[in-house]
Amino acid sequence: MQNFDIIIIGGGAAGFFTAINAAELNPELKICILERGKEVLTKVKVSGGGRCNVGHAEFLPRELSANYPRGEKELLGPFHKFMSGDTMQWFEKRGIALKVEDDGRIFPVSDDSQSIINCFIRDTEKFKIQVLKSHAVQTFQREEDFWKVKTSKGDFLAAKIMLATGSNPKMWSILKKLGHKIIDPVPSLFTFNIKDQRIKDLPGIATEAVVRINSNTIDLESNGPLLVTHWGMSGPSILKLSAWGARELQKLNYQFEILVSWLPGVTFENVLNQLKELKTNFAKQQVLKNAQFDLPKRLWQSLAVASGISDGMTWADLNKNQLHNLSSQLTESVFQVNGKSTFKEEFVTAGGVDLKEVNFQTFESKFHKNLFFAGEILNIDAITGGFNFQNAWTGGFLAAKALSEN
Numbered sequence: 001m002q003n004f005d006i007i008i009i010g011g012g013a014a015g016f017f018t019a020i021n022a023a024e025l026n027p028e029l030k031i032c033i034l035e036r037g038k039e040v041l042t043k044v045k046v047s048g049g050g051r052c053n054v055g056h057a058e059f060l061p062r063e064l065s066a067n068y069p070r071g072e073k074e075l076l077g078p079f080h081k082f083m084s085g086d087t088m089q090w091f092e093k094r095g096i097a098l099k100v101e102d103d104g105r106i107f108p109v110s111d112d113s114q115s116i117i118n119c120f121i122r123d124t125e126k127f128k129i130q131v132l133k134s135h136a137v138q139t140f141q142r143e144e145d146f147w148k149v150k151t152s153k154g155d156f157l158a159a160k161i162m163l164a165t166g167s168n169p170k171m172w173s174i175l176k177k178l179g180h181k182i183i184d185p186v187p188s189l190f191t192f193n194i195k196d197q198r199i200k201d202l203p204g205i206a207t208e209a210v211v212r213i214n215s216n217t218i219d220l221e222s223n224g225p226l227l228v229t230h231w232g233m234s235g236p237s238i239l240k241l242s243a244w245g246a247r248e249l250q251k252l253n254y255q256f257e258i259l260v261s262w263l264p265g266v267t268f269e270n271v272l273n274q275l276k277e278l279k280t281n282f283a284k285q286q287v288l289k290n291a292q293f294d295l296p297k298r299l300w301q302s303l304a305v306a307s308g309i310s311d312g313m314t315w316a317d318l319n320k321n322q323l324h325n326l327s328s329q330l331t332e333s334v335f336q337v338n339g340k341s342t343f344k345e346e347f348v349t350a351g352g353v354d355l356k357e358v359n360f361q362t363f364e365s366k367f368h369k370n371l372f373f374a375g376e377i378l379n380i381d382a383i384t385g386g387f388n389f390q391n392a393w394t395g396g397f398l399a400a401k402a403l404s405e406n
C-alpha cells in the first residue's frame with residue numbers, strides 16, 4: 001500500500017491547482033494525484049474552444065461573485081483572498097503571458113490551452129508530485145488517522161485527501177454515505193431550441209437584446225448579445241438565463257416562453273412614437289428595404305413581416321395596427337422554447353456537495369476532518385466567461401494552504 005501526505009482525487013483543473021500550490025507551500029510533502037482517465041486535464045484541453053478561458057477581468061470580489069448562480073454568497077470570502085488578479089499573477093509568474101479580450105475574458109496569449117497544461121505538468125515534475133493516470137478511485141474511508149483510498153490499481157493511504165472529481169456521480173454517492181447532502185445535479189449553460197418563422201432564416205445573426213422569462217415559478221431577465229442559431233437562440237444573454245434558471249427550467253421540462261426586446265432600454269411607447277415619426281417624415285420610403293434602429297437588415301425584415309407588413313409597402317401604407325405590431329415585435333417578441341441544446345459542447349453541472357456543509361475558509365468538509373473539496377464537485381457553477389475555472393483556482397488555492405499545514 002502506498003503512503004502519501006496528501007492524495008488529490010481527480011486530475012482536472014482543481015486537482016492540479018491544489019497539488020501544485022500545496023507543494024509550493026511545503027515542498028517536503030508527498031503528494032499524488034489519482035486520475036481515472038488515461039489523460040489528465042482533458043477539460044482544460046478543450047476549454048474555451050481550445051484556447052482555455054482561464055478567468056475574467058473582474059477585480060472586485062462582490063462583482064465577481066455575482067456571476068455565480070450557485071456559490072455567490074459562499075465565494076465572496078474566498079475571493080477576498082484569491083481571485084482574478086491573483087490568477088493572472090499566478091500564471092504570469094510561471095511564464096504564461098495572458099491577455100484580456102474586449103468582453104473581459106482572460107486567455108493565454110498563445111491562444112492555446114496546451115500552454116496551461118504544459119505549465120501544470122512542468123510544476124508537478126518540479127515538485128515531484130506523482131500523477132497516477134488510469135487510477136479510478138472506487139471508494140475511500142477513514143481508518144484511524146488516515147484515509148484509505150481504494151483504486152482500480154490498488155490501495156493508498158493519506159493523512160489528507162482532496163476531492164476534485166468534477167461532476168462525477170460516483171463520488172457524490174460515496175459522500176452521501178459519509179453523511180454529506182448532495183444537491184441533485186442538473187445541466188447549466190445551454191441554448192434554447194426554438195422553431196419560429198421569424199428566426200428560421202436568420203442563423204448567424206447576432207445583436208444586443210434583453211431576454212426575459214416570466215412564468216408562475218420564475219422571473220428572470222438578462223441582457224447581452226443574442227445569437228440566432230439553426231436550432232433557436234444562443235449567445236451570452238441566453239446562456240446567462242440558462243445558468244440562473246438551471247433548476248427552475250429543468251422543472252418546466254425546458255418548455256417555456258421568452259420575451260425578447262431587440263432594442264434594449266427602449267420602451268414600446270418610445271418605439272411607437274419613433275415609428276409614427278418615420279411615417280410622417282419618410283412616407284414614401286419602403287419599410288422592408290430600410291432597416292431602422294441599427295438592427296441587422298434581415299432581422300428587421302422578419303419582424304416587419306411578422307407585423308403584417310409586406311414587400312413594397314411604404315411607411316405611408318402602414319395602419320395603426322401594423323405600427324403597434326411592429327413596436328411590439330421590436331420590444332416584446334414572444335418565443336416558445338421547446339427543449340435545450342449544448343453550447344459548443346461547453347456545459348457545467350449545477351448541483352453537488354451542499355455548500356452549508358463546507359468550511360469556506362479552507363474548503364474542508366464540516367463533517368470530516370482532513371477531507372477537502374474544490375471545483376465542480378461543489379454545488380457551485382457560473383455563467384460562461386472564465387468564472388468556472390476561477391472557482392476551481394480559488395478553491396484549490398485556499399484548500400492547498402490548509403492541506404499544506406501540519
Ligand SMILES: Cc1cc2nc3c(=O)[nH]c(=O)nc-3n(C[C@H](O)[C@H](O)[C@H](O)COP(=O)(O)OP(=O)(O)OC[C@H]3O[C@@H](n4cnc5c(N)ncnc54)[C@H](O)[C@@H]3O)c2cc1C
Pocket residue numbers: 009010011012013014015034035036037040041042043044046047048049052053054055135136137138164165166167168170171344345346347348374375376377385386387388389390392
Ligand atoms: C467543453 C467545455 C469547455 C469549457 N470551457 C471553459 C472555459 O473556457 N472557462 C471556464 O472557466 N470553464 C470552462 N468550462 C467549465 C470547466 O471546464 C469546469 O468548470 C472545470 O473543468 C471544473 O474543474 P474540476 O477540476 O472541478 O473538474 P474536471 O475538470 O471535470 O476534473 C475532474 C477530474 O476528475 C477525474 N475523476 C472523476 N472521477 C474520478 C474517480 N472516481 N477517480 C479518479 N479520477 C476521477 C475526471 O476524470 C477529471 O479528470 C468548460 C467546460 C466544458 C465541458
